[in-house]
Amino acid sequence: xxxxxxxxxxxxxxxxxxxxxxxxxxxxxxxxxxxxxxxxxxxxxxxxxxxxxxxxxxxxxxxxxxxxxxxxxxxxxxxxxxxxxxxxxxxxxxxxxxxxxxxxxxxxxxxxxxxxxxxxxxxxxxxxxx
Numbered sequence: 555x556x557x558x559x560x561x562x563x564x565x566x567x568x569x570x571x572x573x574x575x576x577x578x579x580x581x582x583x584x585x586x587x588x589x590x591x592x593x594x595x596x597x598x599x600x601x602x603x604x605x606x607x608x609x610x611x612x613x614x615x616x617x618x619x620x621x622x623x624x625x626x627x628x629x630x631x632x633x634x635x636x637x638x639x640x641x642x643x644x645x646x647x648x649x650x651x652x653x654x655x656x657x658x659x660x661x662x663x664x665x666x667x668x669x670x671x672x673x674x675x676x677x678x679x680x681x682x683x684x
Contacts, residue, residue, distance in 0.1 A: 598666050606669040608683035613674045619650040620669060623658045
């Protein structure tokens with residue numbers, strides 16, 4: 555039906571009509587994801603542990619920077635534990651827009667990711683987060 559309407563109104567050959575329809579369909583599908591990392595993986599809601607919130611306050615790291623580093627998707631395998639229980643942990647590293655060199659440790663549970671801690675790799679901070 556769409557093919558007939560497009561063909562009648564725009565006088566396009568069938569092959570161009572099919573190509574245009576495929577392009578529109580692909581464009582609509584690629585714009586449907588809203589919360590994803592650069593490799594296309596979805597980021598579930600983040601839960602910040604009490605420890606992570608304390609470290610963030612002490613080290614001047616905000617939630618936007620946390621999401622920014624996760625989105626960059628650079629995982630330090632040596633600092634990660636993919637077989638961790640109850641949830642595997644992954645250490646994301648990168649530079650924030652504020653030029654902080656950060657490591658964000660995420661526990662990837664079934665439907666949520668927990669921010670376990672965050673570290674400024676370039677600066678030492680005295681934090682009292684017990």
